[in-house]
Amino acid sequence: MFQQTQALMAWAVILAVTAGVLILSLSSGAYLLSWEYLISFSFSELDRQVLWEIRLPRVLLAGTVGALLAVSGAALQGLFRNPLADPGLIGISSGAALAVAITLVALPGIAGEWGVYGLSLAAFLGGSLTASIIFSLAGRSHDQIIHLILAGVAINAVVGAAVGFLTYLSDDQQLRALTFWSMGSFGGALWPAVVVTMSAGVPAILLLVFKAQDLNRLLLGEQDAIYLGTDVVRLKQIIIVLTSLAVGVAVAVSGIIGFIGLVVPHLIRLLWSANHQTLLPACALFGAILAMLADTLARTLVAPAEMPVGIITSLIGGPFFLWLLSRSRQTFK
Amino acid sequence: MIRIKATNIAYQVKERRILTDINLELSEGEFTVLIGPNGSGKSSLLKILAGLEAPEKGEILFNNMPLKSYSTQQLSALRGVLSQSIHLGFPMRNQEIVKLGMPTRTRQNNHDELITSALAMTGSEHLADANYDHCSGGEKTRIQMSRILVQLWSSEHFPRQVLFLDEPTAALDLKFQLEVLRLCKALCDQGMTVFCILHDLQLAAHFADQILVMHKGTLIEQGTPSTVLKEDMIASIYGVNSHTFVHPANQKPMIVASP
Amino acid sequence: MSVKESSPSRFSAMLKLLARCVLSGILLATPVWLHAQANCADDAPGRQEYQRIVSVGGAITETLYALRQGHRVVATDTTSYFPEAAKKTPKVGYQRTLSTEGILSTRPDLIVASDQAGPPAVIRQLKASGLTFRTLPTASVLAQVIDNIRALSALLCAVQAGEDLVMALQNERNRLPEMGGPSSQKVLFIMQHGSGAPMVAGAATSAASIIRLSGAMNAAEQFEGYKPLTPEALLAAQPDVILTTNMGLEQAGGLEGILALPGVGLTRAGKQKAIISMDSLLLLGFGPRTIEAATALHQHLKASG
Numbered sequence: 001m002f003q004q005t006q007a008l009m010a011w012a013v014i015l016a017v018t019a020g021v022l023i024l025s026l027s028s029g030a031y032l033l034s035w036e037y038l039i040s041f042s043f044s045e046l047d048r049q050v051l052w053e054i055r056l057p058r059v060l061l062a063g064t065v066g067a068l069l070a071v072s073g074a075a076l077q078g079l080f081r082n083p084l085a086d087p088g089l090i091g092i093s094s095g096a097a098l099a100v101a102i103t104l105v106a107l108p109g110i111a112g113e114w115g116v117y118g119l120s121l122a123a124f125l126g127g128s129l130t131a132s133i134i135f136s137l138a139g140r141s142h143d144q145i146i147h148l149i150l151a152g153v154a155i156n157a158v159v160g161a162a163v164g165f166l167t168y169l170s171d172d173q174q175l176r177a178l179t180f181w182s183m184g185s186f187g188g189a190l191w192p193a194v195v196v197t198m199s200a201g202v203p204a205i206l207l208l209v210f211k212a213q214d215l216n217r218l219l220l221g222e223q224d225a226i227y228l229g230t231d232v233v234r235l236k237q238i239i240i241v242l243t244s245l246a247v248g249v250a251v252a253v254s255g256i257i258g259f260i261g262l263v264v265p266h267l268i269r270l271l272w273s274a275n276h277q278t279l280l281p282a283c284a285l286f287g288a289i290l291a292m293l294a295d296t297l298a299r300t301l302v303a304p305a306e307m308p309v310g311i312i313t314s315l316i317g318g319p320f321f322l323w324l325l326s327r328s329r330q331t332f333k
Numbered sequence: 334m335i336r337i338k339a340t341n342i343a344y345q346v347k348e349r350r351i352l353t354d355i356n357l358e359l360s361e362g363e364f365t366v367l368i369g370p371n372g373s374g375k376s377s378l379l380k381i382l383a384g385l386e387a388p389e390k391g392e393i394l395f396n397n398m399p400l401k402s403y404s405t406q407q408l409s410a411l412r413g414v415l416s417q418s419i420h421l422g423f424p425m426r427n428q429e430i431v432k433l434g435m436p437t438r439t440r441q442n443n444h445d446e447l448i449t450s451a452l453a454m455t456g457s458e459h460l461a462d463a464n465y466d467h468c469s470g471g472e473k474t475r476i477q478m479s480r481i482l483v484q485l486w487s488s489e490h491f492p493r494q495v496l497f498l499d500e501p502t503a504a505l506d507l508k509f510q511l512e513v514l515r516l517c518k519a520l521c522d523q524g525m526t527v528f529c530i531l532h533d534l535q536l537a538a539h540f541a542d543q544i545l546v547m548h549k550g551t552l553i554e555q556g557t558p559s560t561v562l563k564e565d566m567i568a569s570i571y572g573v574n575s576h577t578f579v580h581p582a583n584q585k586p587m588i589v590a591s592p
Numbered sequence: 593m594s595v596k597e598s599s600p601s602r603f604s605a606m607l608k609l610l611a612r613c614v615l616s617g618i619l620l621a622t623p624v625w626l627h628a629q630a631n632c633a634d635d636a637p638g639r640q641e642y643q644r645i646v647s648v649g650g651a652i653t654e655t656l657y658a659l660r661q662g663h664r665v666v667a668t669d670t671t672s673y674f675p676e677a678a679k680k681t682p683k684v685g686y687q688r689t690l691s692t693e694g695i696l697s698t699r700p701d702l703i704v705a706s707d708q709a710g711p712p713a714v715i716r717q718l719k720a721s722g723l724t725f726r727t728l729p730t731a732s733v734l735a736q737v738i739d740n741i742r743a744l745s746a747l748l749c750a751v752q753a754g755e756d757l758v759m760a761l762q763n764e765r766n767r768l769p770e771m772g773g774p775s776s777q778k779v780l781f782i783m784q785h786g787s788g789a790p791m792v793a794g795a796a797t798s799a800a801s802i803i804r805l806s807g808a809m810n811a812a813e814q815f816e817g818y819k820p821l822t823p824e825a826l827l828a829a830q831p832d833v834i835l836t837t838n839m840g841l842e843q844a845g846g847l848e849g850i851l852a853l854p855g856v857g858l859t860r861a862g863k864q865k866a867i868i869s870m871d872s873l874l875l876l877g878f879g880p881r882t883i884e885a886a887t888a889l890h891q892h893l894k895a896s897g
Contacts, residue, residue: 029693029697030691030693030694030696030697031693031694031696031697032697045722046696046699046721046722046723049696049720049721049722050693050696053717053720053721054692054693054696054717055693077423078422078423081422081423082422083423185689185711187689187691187692187711187713187714189713190713190716190717193713213433213437214437216425216429216433217433217437218422219421219422219423219425220419220421220430220433221416221419221420223380223385223416224414224416224419226385226405227383227385227409227412227413227414227416228409228433228434228484229405229406229408229409229410229436229437230405230437231404231405231406269423269424273425273426274423274424274425275425275426275429299691299693299694302685303691303694303697304667304682304683304684304685304691304693304694304695304697304698305670305683305684305685305686305690305691305694306685306689306691306694308689
């Protein structure tokens with residue numbers, strides 16, 4: 001009844017674009033591998049390695065992290081009923097990053113291949129702790145968004161200081177690892193990182209999508225969500241745990257990559273729908289698209305060197321955030 | 334049968350006493366209207382009876398079971414609540430809002446049918462695809478009313494349920510004021526219990542089986558419209574002089590305030 | 593050490609080595625060098641010389657060029673800006689933030705990197721790529737510089753060029769003390785990195801090492817590594833001369849900027865405006881120009897003393 005064909009068309013288009021961007025990202029990079037050449041299957045051992053050991057895990061990692069960040073952003077914004085609630089801005093990413101930094105300095109051995117699981121766990125704990133603090137600060141207040149942003153500023157400042165302090169405690173090796181995290185990059189994409197991210201991230205995304213209708217109810221306000229039978233307290237806990245898991249895993253493998261969680265959900269709402277049943281899956285795909293594109297730019301713009309992907313996302317996201325702020329003065333009270 | 338029975342309810346928020354010593358009964362198929370001046374505690378009483386807030390003292394029985402023994406989900410199948418004006422966090426289309434009345438995990442696949450008839454019941458079919466934020470206050474009320482219809486309909490308990498309404502007519506024009514209350518009355522006839530806060534004494538007189546009068550946190554009068562709606566009661570709670578007549582068509586009281 | 597096998601070529605190599613050691617006055621016979629020498633001399637069938645080298649680390653790149661192997665270098669990192677030819681090669685980024693694909697895109701057959709190269713995941717990928725990947729330690733004393741030269745020359749089968757370079761270095765080194773000059777001068781190295789607080793070099797730093805090599809004394813020997821500069825630390829160090837890098841001088845706002853740092857005015861170096869700045873790769877790189885750097889510093893010190 002309700003324009004189902006149109007919706008199907010939209011999904012077909014966004015899936016096709018995702019596939020296209022995946023292929024584009026796989027076939028572009030500093031190392032020359034044209035797609036026609038790949039199809040001819042006449043590639044050397046080195047070509048195979050570049051594609052299979054370097055580019056594919058990296059593109060998959062970028063896509064997964066982008067999806068995780070965008071979906072968490074959308075879920076948090078739904079939870080706070082505010083478009084400015086971004087895991088980076090309100091400090092969840094920083095909390096996760098601090099936990100990673102502490103782990104790196106306290107347990108130097110953990111940076112090994114499968115240590116990604118340990119780091120992800122640490123990032124998850126740091127992220128959920130931060131989220132709980134933010135929620136208890138902002139959850140009950142009437143000036144919710146001001147408290148949110150201020151809490152984020154404070155947490156980011158504390159984390160900045162704590163990471164700064166850690167740099168005094170760390171040796172050269174640890175310092176390098178810390179610097180790497182704070183910049184945000186998919187440069188560390190090895191298969192284990194991809195496996196960890198996907199094995200923790202995909203279930204987190206699915207569970208969040210599963211909660212879409214409850215998030216929709218929350219848009220009516222907590223009171224009316226309760227009247228409709230949603231256990232709001234439990235919902236909040238679930239959303240916080242899942243988004244912290246998603247953001248934690250993303251931060252553990254790629255450091256802090258800003259603004260994807262802010263830009264993507266807003267664009268989907270603007271262009272398509274704020275209904276979480278559409279929004280969350282669309283954010284997963286569009287977040288993946290944006291992250292893969294940004295990473296492809298990061299890999300190719302200054303090839304054979306590369307720049308941190310965080311620079312690209314912030315370059316897109318910063319102005320967008322300002323625009324959103326100026327708009328929100330008129331639209332959102 | 335008695336659907337809700339409240340005894341000795343007291344409620345306060347941060348030292349401020351809102352409700353004292355409330356006793357009431359809501360029966361199956363009964364239309365109860367709660368009237369009273371602004372700030373007399375009407376909405377607080379509604380939230381307590383609907384199970385959103387817990388009273389500080391007293392007991393509420395819902396189908397002879399303590400209200401607090403029901404889970405959020407169980408309650409949602411037994412009662413619906415139309416709140417005062419609802420603002421959305423993000424823009425959604427009206428049909429999506431009406432659909433929120435469905436249980437989140439349902440095997441029913443007659444969604445579309447339910448939604449269409451719920452919209453039709455409030456005269457809002459043409460608004461199905463419109464953006465909620467772009468609708469007028471009255472249209473918004475009708476959309477939310479449709480959502481609550483879907484909620485009540487989706488339950489196996491329909492119509493042995495309670496419908497709470499907090500000033501449903503505030504934003505509606507004359508036609509829809511009557512239509513929404515007629516809809517409620519029709520639900521009553523099927524067995525639904527309706528508990529409605531109203532400011533319009535005329536509408537209260539016309540639709541209520543039972544009128545409760547709230548003043549400074551207590552129920553000062555309970556009874557049928559003709560026993561409750563008296564000039565001295567109106568003078569004492571509102572401080573307004575009025576005249577009551579008997580409606581020639583249905584013998585219900587008519588209240589005219591003197592300017 | 594004992595050499596059980598004694599083929600004629602191995603024997604003559606030993607002889608040559610012995611002669612060199614005696615000439616230079618240093619008894620250094622590294623097993624690495626012996627092994628590599630044998631490898632190149634064997635000229636095993638199928639063995640190819642490396643023709644496309646990616647060099648990561650300023651000192652390594654300088655060494656490659658000093659060994660006259662610059663024509664084989666296809667790409668370098670951003671710390672490799674000497675000599676001019678190295679500066680002009682394609683850049684694979686800063687040595688700590690390399691990109692696997694970027695390096696592989698230059699189709700190298702050998703990657704030589706300092707132990708500072710990173711991030712670790714990229715190094716792991718490069719090692720797994722099947723290409724020859726060699727890591728060299730960062731030198732901070734002359735012996736390590738010589739080790740690195742020998743390791744590289746062996747790797748590239750340019751042993752003779754390597755030995756010539758080592759000999760030249762050692763000759764220069766031996767001439768240094770003959771130049772005489774201010775051996776009692778206390779030199780404090782100040783590093784300004786970005787907008788952060790200036791740092792001073794303590795013991796066990798390359799700055800301390802080059803200062804000692806130039807014949808002077810490091811003014812801040814009571815701690816190891818780099819510490820933030822404080823006025824009290826400055827007074828405790830009592831430097832006669834302040835040494836910094838050209839970039840550091842620029843970052844600090846030139847000579848005036850350094851003199852305006854709190855505490856500098858109270859030291860002899862501050863009062864006499866004895867500030868020396870040198871190129872950071874030359875001064876701290878510990879590549880083949882180490883002695884040139886020490887000599888230059890020595891002459892600067894002489895001039896300011």
